[in-house]
Amino acid sequence: xxxxxxxxxxxxxxxxxxxxxxxxxxxxxxxxxxxxxxxxxxxxxxxxxxxxxxxxxxxxxxxxxxxxxxxxxxxxxxxxxxxxxxxxxxxxxxxxxxxxxxxxxxxxxxxxxxxxxxxxxxxxxxxxxxxxxxxxxxxxxxxxxxxxxxxxxxxxxxxxxxxxxxxxxxxxxxxxxxxxxxxxxxxxxxxxxxxxxxxxxxxxxxxxxxxxxxxxxxxxxxxxxxxxxxxxxxxxxxxxxxxxxxxxxx
Numbered sequence: 162x163x164x165x166x167x168x169x170x171x172x173x174x175x176x177x178x179x180x181x182x183x184x185x186x187x188x189x190x191x192x193x194x195x196x197x198x199x200x201x202x203x204x205x206x207x208x209x210x211x212x213x214x215x216x217x218x219x220x221x222x223x224x225x226x227x228x229x230x231x232x233x234x235x236x237x238x239x240x241x242x243x244x245x246x247x248x249x250x251x252x253x254x255x256x257x258x259x260x261x262x263x264x265x266x267x268x269x270x271x272x273x274x275x276x277x278x279x280x281x282x283x284x285x286x287x288x289x290x291x292x293x294x295x296x297x298x299x300x301x302x303x304x305x306x307x308x309x310x311x312x313x314x315x316x317x318x319x320x321x322x323x324x325x326x327x328x329x330x331x332x333x334x335x336x337x338x339x340x341x342x343x344x345x346x347x348x349x350x351x352x353x354x355x356x357x358x359x360x361x362x363x364x365x366x367x368x369x370x371x372x373x374x375x376x377x378x379x380x381x382x383x384x385x386x387x388x389x390x391x392x393x394x395x396x397x398x399x400x401x402x403x404x405x406x407x408x409x410x411x
Contacts, residue, residue, distance in 0.1 A: 195272045196238065196256045198369040204236045204259075206363070207356045210347065215259075215266065217343050219302055219331050232262035242289035253289035264330065265294070265301050271308035273337055273373050278305050280317040287327050300330035309334045341367070341375040 203211065212230040216223055237258045244253045259266040267290060271278055283305065291297050303321075305314065314334040321327050347353060348363045371377045 192256065192270050192272045192275050193239070195369075195373060196268075196270045198372075199270075199366055200236060200238075200257055200259075200268070202362050202366050202369070204233070205358065207359050208233055209354060210359055210363075213347060213353065214343060218304060218333065218335060218340065219266075220333055221331075230261050230264065230266075234260045234262060236260065240294075242286075242293035244285055244289035245292060253285045255286040255290070258290075258294075260296070263299065265290075265296060265299050267301060267303050269303075269305045271306070273307060273375070275308060277308040277310070278314065278334065280313075280320075283317060283321065287321070287329065291326075291328065301328070302330050303332040305334040306340055307337045309336060337370070337373070337375055341370045341377060344370070345377060 203214075206214075208231045211233055213223070215221075215230045216225070237260065239254050239256060240258055242253045242255075244251050255267050256270045257268050259268065267286060269278065269283065269286060283303065287301070287303055290301065311334075318332050318334065321329060321332055344363060344366055348360070348367065367377050
């Protein structure tokens with residue numbers, strides 16, 4: 162479906178009496194579609210790349226061996242947890258949980274054109290997980306992506322860290338552009354071992370991010386210098402090139 166949208170082959174959706182809407186426009190405003198487009202592909206990456214990305218996103222040093230996310234066991238989209246709050250009981254549905262042998266990572270996603278993150282939602286999702294999940298005894302990381310206010314979210318993070326009931330291993334909030342930049346940097350890294358499929362999967366993820374308006378091309382002189390080798394051009398070389406060019410024009 163993603164490829165059909167990117168190439169303008171998905172058509173439009175009839176909304177009855179309202180004007181029809183393109184699939185591309187619909188994707189940009191629906192967090193569930195963005196969640197599926199990005200993280201269904203993340204689950205196909207090799208364990209090495211999954212670990213590299215998660216360590217970066219969660220602020221864990223690359224050489225910190227105890228925190229390797231190498232034993233991936235599955236991904237659960239929109240799990241439903243019961244939240245018991247005194248006499249009240251309700252259902253809570255985070256966007257997804259990445260399950261590893263020794264850790265779980267809960268992710269809450271807001272698309273660039275969608276609503277903003279808010280503290281009460283984070284709190285309910287974490288609390289309901291700790292009450293209901295079958296593997297609640299494993300360390301839990303919480304990652305919020307998109308539509309964040311850095312000042313507000315840092316206050317929320319500090320508050321949740323101080324709450325002994327949450328028992329979080331780590332919590333962080335990132336903008337989508339930060340996520341995008343990290344994926345592009347990994348895609349063109351020279352010190353990572355890729356499987357033959359990894360490049361195609363990362364390219365698909367980048368295409369999906371581009372659909373949501375994220376900046377996916379960021380070439381500056383430093384990045385060019387780091388990734389490519391250039392032969393220095395001296396003044397004599399430039400003069401020779403110019404002379405040859407003039408002879409061809411004549």
